[in-house]
Amino acid sequence: MQLPLFVKIVEVGPRDGLQSESTPIDTDTKVEFINKLSDTGLSVIEATSMVKAGRIPQLSDAEEVYQKINKLANVTYPALVPNLQGMERALAVGVDEIALFASASEHFSQDNINCSTAESLQRFEPVIELAQEYAIPIRAYLSCAFGHPSDNTITADKVADLAELLTTMGCIEISLADTYGICTPLQTQRILTSVSERISIDQLAVHFHDTRGQALANILASLETGVSVIDASVAGLGGCPYAKSASGNVATEDVVYMLNGMNIETGIDLNALIDAGNFICNKLGRDNQSKVGRLGVKP
Numbered sequence: 001m002q003l004p005l006f007v008k009i010v011e012v013g014p015r016d017g018l019q020s021e022s023t024p025i026d027t028d029t030k031v032e033f034i035n036k037l038s039d040t041g042l043s044v045i046e047a048t049s050m051v052k053a054g055r056i057p058q059l060s061d062a063e064e065v066y067q068k069i070n071k072l073a074n075v076t077y078p079a080l081v082p083n084l085q086g087m088e089r090a091l092a093v094g095v096d097e098i099a100l101f102a103s104a105s106e107h108f109s110q111d112n113i114n115c116s117t118a119e120s121l122q123r124f125e126p127v128i129e130l131a132q133e134y135a136i137p138i139r140a141y142l143s144c145a146f147g148h149p150s151d152n153t154i155t156a157d158k159v160a161d162l163a164e165l166l167t168t169m170g171c172i173e174i175s176l177a178d179t180y181g182i183c184t185p186l187q188t189q190r191i192l193t194s195v196s197e198r199i200s201i202d203q204l205a206v207h208f209h210d211t212r213g214q215a216l217a218n219i220l221a222s223l224e225t226g227v228s229v230i231d232a233s234v235a236g237l238g239g240c241p242y243a244k245s246a247s248g249n250v251a252t253e254d255v256v257y258m259l260n261g262m263n264i265e266t267g268i269d270l271n272a273l274i275d276a277g278n279f280i281c282n283k284l285g286r287d288n289q290s291k292v293g294r295l296g297v298k299p
């Protein structure tokens, strides 16, 4: 099996990670955290979310964070945009890429954003139109793409339909998320294979949660099917604030360690990444969820 030579890591710690951490982090600390991540060689750092003020208190300073971070020319800083108001806020601070959020599970969509998947896609239309007017690239998350604990209607075909629809609508990258961390490697490959029959594998990213310890195995399975974009969260920050059991984004340090060992390039300085993870864990007063982060590269 031909593995990719280079993998693009999409660092989601400052947004997906921090949004479900309950210890409040002040703006300057978030800015310092993102600046540290920028210095690791990461090429994509999801910086924040333009959600309605109050919905996610941890991210209520989204604009200020976005304006204050030191934006390197070779790094992209996407912001999650939930609706047209969020898109207008993103434009006002010069966001260079946006991320949209849909779900393959109707259960999850209703619980999380109070509408059906079809309705959520309809809401994207004016957002996408505005983003395209300003030539801002659009990435989309498809949550529960690898299953949901109580929704058995998610088939590989349904995921492929939604991924194809999102690309038709104008999204350049579709991040398939295992929101509950329930998938296993062969199922991962079945879903990715069926989606890649409909859209280019180069447009696919994977977003695994390590809730049941399957994330690295699923990532390896994804690499074997040709996926070369991986979402990860430094220090394993966060999970999902709406899926109570879904703690544990896969830790970026653990992913980079694995890729280094497989001679797959990421352009990331693992020691600098470990430092950034330890920095934010100290500020949060919590243990580092990355095993590599806790041990260092050479324990």
Ligand code: MG
Pocket: 016, 207, 209, 239, 240, 249
């Ligand atoms: Mg996540």
